[in-house]
Amino acid sequence: MSALLEVTGLTAAYGAVRVLHGIDLTVGENEIVAVLGANGAGKTTLLRALSGTVKAGGGVSFAGRSLAGTSAARIARGGLGHVPQGRGTFTGLTVEENIRLGIVSRPAATKGQADGDLDRIYGTFPVLQEMRRRPAGALSGGQQQMLALARALLARPRLLLIDEPSLGLAPLTSADMFSVLARLREEWSLSVLLAEQNARASLKVADRGVVLARGRVVAAAPAAELAADAGLRAAYLGESPDGLTEVAP
Amino acid sequence: MTEFLQQTVSGLTTGLVYAALALAIALVFQGTGTLNFAQGEFATLAAFVSFALSSAGLSWWLIVPVLVVLSFVFGAGVERLLVRPVEGSGPLALLTVTAALLLGTNAVTALIWGTDVRSMPSPFGDSVYRLGPLTFTAQALGGGALVVLAMLLCGLVFRFTPLGLRLRAVADNPDSAKLLGISTGVMLAVGWGIAAAVGAIAGLVAAPTLGLSPELMTNPLLLALAAATLGGFSSRLGAVVGGLLIGVLSNLASRYVPGIGGDLQLVVPFAVIFLVLLIRPQGLFGRASTVRA
Numbered sequence A: 001m002s003a004l005l006e007v008t009g010l011t012a013a014y015g016a017v018r019v020l021h022g023i024d025l026t027v028g029e030n031e032i033v034a035v036l037g038a039n040g041a042g043k044t045t046l047l048r049a050l051s052g053t054v055k056a057g058g059g060v061s062f063a064g065r066s067l068a069g070t071s072a073a074r075i076a077r078g079g080l081g082h083v084p085q086g087r088g089t090f091t092g093l094t095v096e097e098n099i100r101l102g103i104v105s106r107p108a109a110t111k112g113q114a115d116g117d118l119d120r121i122y123g124t125f126p127v128l129q130e131m132r133r134r135p136a137g138a139l140s141g142g143q144q145q146m147l148a149l150a151r152a153l154l155a156r157p158r159l160l161l162i163d164e165p166s167l168g169l170a171p172l173t174s175a176d177m178f179s180v181l182a183r184l185r186e187e188w189s190l191s192v193l194l195a196e197q198n199a200r201a202s203l204k205v206a207d208r209g210v211v212l213a214r215g216r217v218v219a220a221a222p223a224a225e226l227a228a229d230a231g232l233r234a235a236y237l238g239e240s241p242d243g244l245t246e247v248a249p
Numbered sequence B: 001m002t003e004f005l006q007q008t009v010s011g012l013t014t015g016l017v018y019a020a021l022a023l024a025i026a027l028v029f030q031g032t033g034t035l036n037f038a039q040g041e042f043a044t045l046a047a048f049v050s051f052a053l054s055s056a057g058l059s060w061w062l063i064v065p066v067l068v069v070l071s072f073v074f075g076a077g078v079e080r081l082l083v084r085p086v087e088g089s090g091p092l093a094l095l096t097v098t099a100a101l102l103l104g105t106n107a108v109t110a111l112i113w114g115t116d117v118r119s120m121p122s123p124f125g126d127s128v129y130r131l132g133p134l135t136f137t138a139q140a141l142g143g144g145a146l147v148v149l150a151m152l153l154c155g156l157v158f159r160f161t162p163l164g165l166r167l168r169a170v171a172d173n174p175d176s177a178k179l180l181g182i183s184t185g186v187m188l189a190v191g192w193g194i195a196a197a198v199g200a201i202a203g204l205v206a207a208p209t210l211g212l213s214p215e216l217m218t219n220p221l222l223l224a225l226a227a228a229t230l231g232g233f234s235s236r237l238g239a240v241v242g243g244l245l246i247g248v249l250s251n252l253a254s255r256y257v258p259g260i261g262g263d264l265q266l267v268v269p270f271a272v273i274f275l276v277l278l279i280r281p282q283g284l285f286g287r288a289s290t291v292r293a
Helices: A043-051 A072-077 A095-104 A108-124 A126-130 A141-154 A171-188 A199-205 A223-228 A230-236 B002-032 B039-055 B060-089 B091-113 B138-160 B162-172 B174-179 B184-210 B218-231 B236-256 B267-279
Strands: A005-014 A017-027 A032-036 A056-062 A080-083 A159-163 A191-196 A208-213 A216-222 B128-131 B134-137
Touching (some): A032 A043, A032 A171, A043 A159, A072 A080, A095 A108, A095 A141, A108 A171, A171 A191, B002 B060, B002 B134, B002 B184, B039 B091, B128 B138, B138 B236, B218 B236, B218 B267
């Protein structure tokens, strides 16, 4: 069976500056893949290229269909969700309206399960229920991250791209976030492509890891293997702050 | 006291026209992020079309819904064909396009119907009603009710329907809206369409009182811009309240402040706005950014 997401030779540039130099990557049905790498390695650009918010070259096939030339909105409607870096909450809308936006964006076939899904969301994130009448802009960073994730989940994607969910969060909040991510797959039957700087925590959650450096894949292996790799740790788990050391795959 | 009340009522009646036009301007501003200087001309054009339909013998019960639909299509079409192509070129390019639309629409209206002021019969008849010491014309009551209805409907759509939720999402954060599969282009066109429809009602209601000419909405446009500034461009309710305030204030000032009279009455609301902006630059109802870091 072919993978849910197949990326071959993906390139992307901002103006004349090439950011991605031919990325190959697959995400299987019900699989969690972590994309690791230092600042500027191209993680965010990779996710944006996949969701169609950055122009890209190369091949992307999702659920058997090529995404070349497809608009971001159409890609999203096809079941590819994206929780962007900086969360992308609708700050002028209430928490509840943000959540309803997820529900109205889901495929018609899953409309009947909306109430059950909403209960599940409020079970996972009780704070969102408490705050539902507040403007989303008044939430704390951690709460906004939860809201962004909740909204994306309620749209019932088959594959969810999550960009740096722990960025700027306090350590405890960040730990909460990862424990939620670990349960996502069972509860929502989806695949996840998780871009994170926190390699240790994300490799605990993921099945496989892909390491990016300067816009190229420098390592791809099962999560446990990557976590045990001392050379990688030196380069990507913070022991080498410049993060520029290339590691042989 | 009676006269004061009567003046207030009369100010509210004109204020409703400003309010509806200000609402239309705020709707476009929230979606596209630009001022549509042609919003008043769209309304004038709608008033002429309704005049033509009425002259052709159509009943007003038919004209109003037809006008709303035509205006919606016109507004959405203008966004799609003339505004969208320059969207990426920055706010100044957009402003230039809407200014060109103002001149163009005005010229077309003048070309078809001439520049003479015509008297347009009120859709509501010429009766006068008395409530205690106050008098109301049928035009004021009916026109007021029609504008209020249009604004209420617009508010309900935005507040309580999935379409309204999507429209507000696109206005709030277009990038995130795309990630939820919302076609921002379609929503912007719909926003322009709704704005044009609300503005059309304003034009239809203003014409019998102000006289039908290509200059029908020239002053109301300025006052509506002022109203939106006063209430806050980011608030639909603010634009409406701003319109009513300006209608009442200018009416009362021309009656009670010596030396102002009819010619200078426009100065008063602008003085008020100046003061408001000194104290609250985001307008009375506008939101200063509430985003936490």
